[in-house]
Amino acid sequence: MPSSVIIDHISKSYGSLLALDDISLSTEKGELFGFIGPDGAGKTTLFRILTTLLIPNKGTASVEGFDTVKDFKQIRKIIGYMPGRFSLYQDLSVEENLRFFASIFKTTVEENYKLIEDIYKQIEPFKDRPAGKLSGGMKQKLALSCALIHKPDVLFLDEPTTGVDAVSRKEFWDMLKKLRAEGITILVSTPYMDEASRCDRVALIQEGKILDIDTPAGIVSAFKEILLAIKSENMYQLLFDAQAFPGTIRAYRSGEFIHLAVEEGDQLLPQLKKHLEDKGHHSLIIKRITPTVEDSFMSLMKGTNNQ
């Protein structure tokens, strides 16, 4: 597969803050690639460099063969960018925004309508409404339509689902899947770990560093420890008691269970059961589970500076 975006030893600082620390990776053409990490990980900085809005302190990057510094004009013609903050003209109507973006890219809404049809027809009944008066979900759909109207080769979506409810998030990812089928390379960032599974490959990113790059299945299969899910009548106390168990590497809440990462050992399960029963826990459930991307992320971030 030929590469679409190549990032080569990129670093970027703001004063004394190192936002990106020697990042290298490449994405393939037609790939749906996710950058998964919390606020402050450097996702937005990286997207701004790739979209030619920021110049890195060190390293180089290219998009579809164009250098992000030298060839910024060419890159701007072939990418679509949806920033994290809603950046359309609030006092222009839905339709005016779309026509505006089409015209600055020297195309027309009609020419590429097919690409946005599925998304745009959902907001079309409100086409005369000022963009500032739309609901969050509708703004998101309009912003995506505007980022797509010139049929870009590469689409950059910076945290499109942050603060969005679980249902709308699911719908948004369904839309991305359709766009991917059109052959558009998509780079998307998100703080929601569960969205990693919707990507072809992901980079887990924390404090300006990449923790791992792989397929979601690959990330999970690299998990080195044994992961257990446990539950009892008293979940509040169970967390403390699980953390105090000698074989525990990490114990934390995860949905209705507590996840417990432990070291390999023959007698570990019976020992854990006895330990928890001795502490007075009833109706214990202890089962071995497959980790999620979030479990992997927590395992990988243990070495970083975290309070």
Add this chain to the structure above:
Amino acid sequence: MTNDQHIISVENLVKKFGSFVANDNLTFFVKKGEIFGFLGANGAGKTTAIKILCGLWKPTSGSINVAGFDVYKQTEKIKKNIGYMSQKFSLYDDMTVAENFTFYGGIYGLKTIKIKERMHVLLKKLGLEEYKDRVIGSLPLGWKQKLAFSIATIHEPAIVFLDEPTSGVDPVTRRQFWDMIYEAAHEGTTVFLTTHYMDEAEYCERVSIMVDGHIEALDTPAALKEQFGVGTMEEVFLKIARKEVVIQDNNVTV
């Protein structure tokens, strides 16, 4: 009608903006010391209800009591007895940790000596005493969110409202934040919160799910999962909120 055990009681709450009904006859109670998850899709009417409960907006009709006070007549008393934090607005970035404590303590009318005492206790709990004189803007997001929670409880409120407190926070800090929530609830503070993380819905004692201005479901996570015959709160949420989406899509595509 009010029950001593009900720190928040909402009966037939209606809020209209012109012809639009944002809250359509909500009735629910929150028990003292409970962790109550107030869930719903974007635009379902959660923020409207929270603003009313915090005494910021007047309801169109209904009988609503918060921390023993009436939302029509005693809004100033409500504000003194609740704490509030959100992801969007929390602390002043260009003031130090100590200045933020002093500022918010002052707003709640605490005496200087009391503010110092509370700041000492709360910073000690967080293990951040040595960062007292650091400017908030220079601290990691996770610390800021934990400090924001502490400062929201500086006046020892009966209820603390948390509006998406963990949005964008890393998974470890998110758990640490929940440790604070559990501890506060353990000490008797009622926690009323919104979140888009469905695993966090499982951590609540009871959750309500709003759809189109009304409460579609309210129970413990375990009971809701049983009721809808699914294994996770995410599936419960998708099942309930899906209805609204279908209706919207019909409106839109017709």
